[in-house]
Amino acid sequence: MLRRFEVHRATSVEEAVDLRVRYGDDAAVYAGGTELLLAMKLGIARWAHLIDVKPIRELSRVAVARDTVRIGATVTHWDLERHPDVTRVLPALARLEASVANVRVRAAGTLAGNIAFAEPHADPPALLVALGARVVARGRRGERTLPLEEFVTGMYQTALGGDEILTAVEVPVPAPDARAAYVKFQVLERPSVGVAIVAKVNGASFAGPPAVVVGAVDELPRRVDTAALAGASLADARVADALAASARAAVSPVADLAGSEEYKRHLVGVFARRALTALAAG
Amino acid sequence: MRQISLRLNGVARTVEIEDQVLLVELVRSLGLTGTKVSCDTEVCGACTVLLDGRPVSACTTLALEADGRSVLTIEGLAKANQLHPLQQAFIDNFAFQCGFCTPGMILAAKALLDERPSPTAEEVRRWMEGNICRCTGYQSIVDAVLDAAGRRP
């Protein structure tokens, strides 16, 4: 069960930053709490102070500009699943969000929290990396934006500074001829392999190399080398073979209760093919 | 201690809580023991309550989150001894045995029907995926939710 702690409700990013600086390692940023409170209940981690960023109004918005969807840090999976702009501009992300955990976790949990917790067995990072998402952080020295790939540095580790608050996730609006798909394999509560593919498609061929990212299986989302696939036909069986081989080579699967390293590497190949099939289907 | 005000099953309440108190601990301490704790890890759904209409795991939601919001627990569903259509459908379809998961099941189903009044069986299954029942094998629960959807005016 939870031990005692104090919740500080920040009403501005500046206030949240000040609280982080004041409490240092004794504090954690708290939004949906679906990962944080669970870890604290299980005794994996305990903090004396939680900095609640939900009262910060600017973090609760989804804003769509011409070339970027900006998702505030306290926007939940539930919101994204239903947001009319997200379902229109980033339908693959909306579909992915609808498959995260269960309906209650989606109702409370936030996308930014999912990223900041850096739990490797998660759905969003693979697709977001493939979409070229960026993370916005604000701290004492102001705001910085860095690619999601650089933000997540390891299992449960990120590049977020001790004085920083993750304020938004920015996703570039895909080009009109771009398609995206995410497929996953899951036997336990969390995904054990997730493959995202984002590609510009010209007729039935890739216009340029597709962005393929494998998530959930390794310590980090892994980008797959697809240089050789530029211009290739989606329906070509050799393309699928090459993609599967490349995806398997891109990962160092972490063995756990969901499977051995060997089995998971095999699955990465299988789901790379399935991602391609899903992409071809629409 | 922190004072919070909420609407609990339609009734305005002001209570004093410590920050680490969970929503399930709060409602149970107020005598609303219909909300159950089972897995305690957001997996099973036995603790499902509706927070401003959305289903949440009361076992992993801080009570202070209810400040200024409305909370519906299983005790608030029947109106003046008139069972909610979902409750009657659960009885008529034998959609429970031990009954420990039932309050959470019914509230999860209510959230579904509020958003989607006529779901398909597949939509029911997908929505309810995060609620575990160890007794029934689920079919009777799907039947009950579809039955309740049909009973609504």
Add this chain to the structure above:
Amino acid sequence: MPAREDGDPVERTRFRVAGTEARRADGVAKVTGAARFTVDLSVPGMAHAVMVRSTRAHARILGIEREAAERMPGVLAVLAGADLVAAGLHPYYGHVVLDHPALAVGSVRYHGEPVALVVAETKLQAAEAADLVEVRYEDLPAVIDADEALRPGAPILHHERGQRVGDEGMDQGEGALEGNVCAIARVQWGDVDAAFAKAHLVVEGEYRYPMLYGYAMEPYNALAFFDQGDLVVYSTAQHVYMVRRDLARMFDLPLARVRVSAPYVGGGYGTKSYTKIEGACAMAAHLTGRAVKLDLSVEEAMLTTRSDSSHIRCRSAFDRDGLLLAREFDIVLNSGAYTDNSPLVNSKTANRCFGPYRIPSLRVVSRSVFTNTVPASSLRGFGAPQGNIGGELQMDEAAEKLGIDPVELRLRNLAGPGEAILPGKRPLDADLREDLRCLVASLEWPGTGGVSVGFGVSASDAGAYPTSTAAVRIHADDSATLFTGSTELGQGSRTVLCQIVAEELGLSLERVAIVGGDTGVVPYERTTGASRTTTVTGRAVQEACRDARRRVRELAAQNEKVDVAAVEDAPAGVRVKDRERSYGEVIEGWFGAGGEVLGHGSVRRGEGFAQMPPFWEIGCSGVRLSVDRETGVARVEKLVTVGDVGFAINPALVHGQDLGAATMGMGAALREELVYEGEQLVNPNVVDYRVPRFSDQPPEIDLMLAERHDGAGPFGAKGAGEGAGNTIGSSVAAAIGRAIGVFPHELPATPERVWRLLRERDERARR
């Protein structure tokens, strides 16, 4: 509901209430949140307890540092096993062997064993103090695997055995139990060696059934206090009378001064059979003088009881025509750190592994083995699924090798109604051949286009010792109250038993109430398990109703001043001097005003239950299944069960039992397994221990009932609730085997295991 009523319509209309899908007696309470479970109870002045658990698998306890914890605010006591002994209490419990301490005494035998108990004013205070309790250990070598525990030189868990007690009236096995052997069971007849020597075909193999956690959704919890020296315990127990006996022994109290009550129980499935945490909770109440509540988390519940896993080495001999000549089983059960119910699980495994077949020669040895793991005990159908994976799957493997259809192979070997499958036991009270024909018809055997079929049959000697009593009070307004010691676990016993009362007394269901599950109030009931309630308790209830009717006839005779022989039963009263009198008229006539009649019913060995088992619990179920060859994921597309229940007193409740049991079976067959890495359980939570979900539900379900009125229970009923799950493991394995060309011998058939079998097969094919 995709179900059929296969009962004889004429038979069904003989009854008014029995045989109907009466709504559950606990319905409104359970859909409104009003149903009170043990965990919902509190009493004024109640304190809370939190356990400190062992971080070692096997160690001597050198000391427990508790001063820091004792100084914490709100802390009433920090108790260890030694304190219980010092206080003159008997810390050990067990219904077969008194070896399970309420709190570890001197040493710990598994990671997660309760070592100390912190009692405080609030649960948070108790938890905070528990964090500060330091236990010093001297490590001892541990053994996790049962086969290793049998090897010479293996670490021994119990150098001195606990005292044997006769609560379950069973033997653990002949002679001394050596080393880590907890129990031995042998079943043997015929000349096995000669039969194997002359066999046309011998099928041989090793099979494994996993360690499981039953995950009843209400974790174990108890509330204990003393009332004028009488011990009162509310708990999640299935068998309140068994727990009463353990507690009476622990406190040297007469049975009359121990009261154990189980209100609604949030799931049982056998996991709440026998004593769990009641002793520790009651001792905390005794030593603090307070009412104490002890409610475990699911993780702690997983560290309290699990099921026995099995490792089977077996072989079967057939003649040219597919007739069984002999079977031989060598079974090892991993039974964990303490005896608990494993001797019964072991003897049932031995009795249930070889199947309901005509077997000329048989040799079974089953050994239950202590290991430094969570203690094993009952789980739904125990012994049957553990043994069935070898016995039934080998029938499928033999059929393939013999070139005989596996349905036909079973039909040739199955025992018929009235035949004995175990010497000295009740002859088979079921028609398995006909059940099997119904089953495979619905399964559309042999399967088509990417869908494969697996099925199985079993007959379990229900471990339902027929000791039951019940009382019925008929009130002066023609209503009745049933008093029963049977616990409502969700199986619907309150509903079915009320239906029996309504049927027997000619009352409407609305006029029948029930009081259950409190040893201080209701008459003795041996257990609530082994699918016994409808059959055995139901008979006691019938007897109680008939006794009450007899009393009413006596009163009517006195009222009318006639010989009692001149009074006859009427549908809801008596007929005397050509007039019908209601119960109320008779009762008030006799008392002058008010009054009631009390009827008592008893059932024991003898009469209808002269031969054991009181009924054979039949398993007859199967699946249509598809396998994703790339991932190894097997998916059940259709589930079929045949509930051979004699007569369904409430068909909807029987369907619920059959689908529930089969669903648990599918969980074990495909996903569930407690995993030890090193000396620790690595998945003691529902995040990593995956039970079936909505998405696992088969798209098609056919729950059939076979109602031949051939049971020893009321109206020809017999037990249900376990059978449908007992054959699911082997059915799933058989269907997967037919899909991929290799029969999995180890459950659960996880995606990775199936994928490995496929890959090994492909590699063999390439060589």
